[in-house]
Amino acid sequence: MHDPPEPQGRRPGDTRGGQPPSPPPPTPEDDIDAVDEQLLALLQANGRASYAELARQVGLSAPAVHERVGKLESAGVITGYTAVVNAAAVGLGVTALVGIIDSDEIDDVGMLQAVSELPAVQDCWRTAGTEGYVLKVRVTDIPALEDTINALNRIRGVSRTRTTVVLSTKWEGRHGREE
Structure with missing residues (x-):
């Protein structure tokens, strides 16, 4: 017996009307074509x-x-679906990239937990080089950015930070780029 065809208007990640049937687990030979x-x-x-x-x-x-x-x-290739929000439209007019320079007493787990509790931090990347982590921070204004940087500098294992304020965003992700 075959499952009925997928409704034409359904979108990936849409679970209205029940969960979609679970596909079989991926196998090593399931290469991306x-x-x-x-x-x-x-x-x-x-x-x-x-x-x-x-x-x-x-x-x-x-x-x-x-x-x-x-x-x-x-297979974990697609990890989720999200809405892209205009940060300025929701009052987050300042974006900054904040590099964290680790101290000798860095506790990655504790430091990451503390960083994840700061609502201004939207993304976190582990990096090679002088900065052990780079964060994307979005805040309402410069005083809020200063507060966030001060909070980051108080986290155990953070020696210091280096901040780059974004003047304008030409695109994020792949939006705006021609293939």
């Missing part, structure tokens, strides 16, 4: 695209696209 790469690029550009729309663009049926996207999700 050119169609998967195309699906990933399309979903990165528009995570709200329906399976039917994705299918039209890659030349497969909607159920086949649904299965492929499910496998990419199960």
